[in-house]
Amino acid sequence: MSDIVIQAEGLVKSFKGFRAVDGLDLTIERGMIYGFLGPNGCGKTTAIRMLTGLLTPTQGSVEVLGLSVPKDAEALKYKIGYMTQAFSLYGDLTVLENLNFMGTVYGLTRAQRKERIAEVMDRYELTQLGDRFAGKMSGGQRQRLALAAAVLHGPQLLFLDEPTSAVDPESRRHFWEQLFDLVDEGTSIVVTTHFMDEAERCHKIAIMEAGQKRLDGTPGALMSAMGANVVEIEAPNLRDIRRHLLGTEGIVTAAQLGARLRVLVKDTIPDPEGFLKSNPQTASATIVEQVRPNLEDVFVTATGEGRQ
Structure with a gap:
């Protein structure tokens, strides 16, 4: 198994002449949290969407978990999890219904769904909320549900797009502890954020501005050489x-x-x-x-x- 989970070279995405991502090179290693740090509009979300196969690059090449993207995007979706910035599950479905639906999307059998849903509901403190409609949940509860859905199928690689933007500081802190638990179990994580304290928690970060990567490295190394x-x-x-x-x-x-x-x-x-x-x-x-x-x-x- 390769130690590299993402390799991107010269990645460009243009929209009507505007370069949202401009010449992005990435090498992301297995077993780490890699963060994109930058303000809104700097290209973080566009980069994530290309890496997950949801957007086709204008130029450049991408390999994720050894698969060519977007050519192999269909095969890739079973190996990755993706938690979007905005809550993207169904507000008119219950917690159990949402998780069961996502398990079906990821191709889990009925027995696998039953086992994994019980596991993630216990892990993310959702057991008592199984019959709660997602639209009636608090921000912190929706965040836990979104994470549970993203990891339901046991992905090797997890993409998180500004996952803590709508929760309180205590929930943010607890969420990051849960991410490190996932890394300890072998999951690699790519996260976008505009919070400096969150970026400092990452093993490595890329600082983004105007679609370009200005710097990357460990937070400590970047601080030492600024x-x-x-x-x-x-x-x-x-x-x-x-x-x-x-x-x-x-x-x-x-x-x-x-x-x-x-x-x-x-x-x-x-x-x-x-x-x-x-x-x-x-x-x-x-x-x-x-x-x-x-x-x-x-x-x-x-x-x-x-x-x-």
């Missing part, structure tokens, strides 16, 4: 300091976080703390200290004005 140092400033006039620094050579960006200003200084400046302390605008600062970068800092340096 091309800027992070310095936090505490001062009484942070808004004035920020406005001045944004026009200063060597400053990537500055953003206020509570009582501190978080400043990204290009790594071509050898002493970022000294550089800021020597600036007349920061003379009133009580604290100027270099801190550990986070994934949001990486995203800022890799996209938009941060790339300039």
